[in-house]
Amino acid sequence: xxxxxxxxxxxxxxxxxxxxxxxxxxxxxxxxxxxxxxxxxxxxxxxxxxxxxxxxxxxxxxxxxxxxxxxxxxxxxxxxxxxxxxxxxxxxxxxxxxxxxxxxxxxxxxxxxxxxxxxxxxxxxxxxxxxxxxxxxxxxxxxxxxxxxxxxxxxxxxxxxxxxxxxxxxxxxxxxxxxxxxx
Amino acid sequence: xxxxxxxxxxxxxxxxxxxxxxxxxxxxxxxxxxxxxxxxxxxxxxxxxxxxxxxxxxxxxxxxxxxxxxxxxxxxxxxxxxxxxxxxxxxxxxxxxxxxxxxxxxxxxxxxxxxxxxxxxxxxxxxxxxxxxxxxxxxxxxxxxxxxxxxxx
Numbered sequence: 001x002x003x004x005x006x007x008x009x010x011x012x013x014x015x016x017x018x019x020x021x022x023x024x025x026x027x028x029x030x031x032x033x034x035x036x037x038x039x040x041x042x043x044x045x046x047x048x049x050x051x052x053x054x055x056x057x058x059x060x061x062x063x064x065x066x067x068x069x070x071x072x073x074x075x076x077x078x079x080x081x082x083x084x085x086x087x088x089x090x091x092x093x094x095x096x097x098x099x100x101x102x103x104x105x106x107x108x109x110x111x112x113x114x115x116x117x118x119x120x121x122x123x124x125x126x127x128x129x130x131x132x133x134x135x136x137x138x139x140x141x142x143x144x145x146x147x148x149x150x151x152x153x154x155x156x157x158x159x160x161x162x163x164x165x166x167x168x169x170x171x172x173x174x175x176x177x178x179x180x181x182x183x
Numbered sequence: 184x185x186x187x188x189x190x191x192x193x194x195x196x197x198x199x200x201x202x203x204x205x206x207x208x209x210x211x212x213x214x215x216x217x218x219x220x221x222x223x224x225x226x227x228x229x230x231x232x233x234x235x236x237x238x239x240x241x242x243x244x245x246x247x248x249x250x251x252x253x254x255x256x257x258x259x260x261x262x263x264x265x266x267x268x269x270x271x272x273x274x275x276x277x278x279x280x281x282x283x284x285x286x287x288x289x290x291x292x293x294x295x296x297x298x299x300x301x302x303x304x305x306x307x308x309x310x311x312x313x314x315x316x317x318x319x320x321x322x323x324x325x326x327x328x329x330x331x332x333x334x335x336x
Binding site for chain 2: 019020022023025026027028029030031032033034035036037038063064065066067068085086087088089090091092095096098099101102103105106107108
């Protein structure tokens with residue numbers, strides 16, 4: 001029972017497991033909304049009230065926080081890989097990942113188009129692999145990749161400056177920028 | 184396993200209502216499972232037969248295999264009459280457990296998962312929404328570097 005730290009890690013390890021055990025391994029996705037009325041949560045609340053003064057509790061815990069747990073399990077070897085998240089933003093790409101893992105299960109070749117259309121930026125691990133592969137193939141393009149990433153970094157910042165300027169110019173742009181930086 | 188496999192379409196509509204029901208109730212869970220389908224309903228034996236002494240028998244099947252996707256509400260047991268947990272007769276098998284299943288053919292895989300992601304994204308409303316104010320800046324920087332590097336290589 002391991003919780004992996006990042007979705008990329010989970011994806012990679014699961015994909016390795018599925019390549020090794022495509023028939024027996026399964027992936028379970030659990031979406032859970034906890035029952036705040038259950039005794040478990042009541043106890044937790046009581047303890048908090050004992051230690052702190054209970055006014056904070058009244059505001060905070062009324063909305064149950066859902067969670068999403070992905071689990072890859074292979075009964076034959078007993079391997080369990082888990083990843084837990086509570087962010088809605090992860091759902092889309094995690095399910096996309098399930099699709100790619102599904103291709104291993106179905107014994108299809110790794111996806112051809114799907115991979116390109118996915119937001120590759122979020123799968124930084126994958127792109128790193130790609131870069132490594134390129135560098136091994138030919139040492140020459142290394143400086144060009146570095147240049148391109150530099151220009152890319154410069155790109156968004158130069159874009160965002162003109163956006164901020166007109167907004168701030170109404171009431172002292174310099175002051176506003178500093179405040180934003182501090183936050 | 185009383186019910187038959189649903190079509191992909193019917194599976195999605197029922198899954199949507201299952202997630203919605205859980206969401207409205209305010210608590211509960213939805214379990215989604217995916218697995219290679221090695222059992223062929225038309226023949227009595229499994230399609231992919233295990234070859235003795237070869238641990239790698241299933242690595243390179245001749246044809247792509249379908250997947251089976253299951254969804255349940257995880258309620259295998261009912262609580263006793265007074266809501267008591269455990270004890271004699273406190274838990275009984277729940278005949279009303281929601282069980283959905285569908286078979287996805289290899290050709291439909293990409294389309295299925297695209298729809299699947301949509302259904303899940305729309306349904307799972309109790310997860311934390313993206314914090315627009317702070318996180319956007321950080322992700323923008325990361326994203327810009329990643330895509331830029333990739334596109335030009």
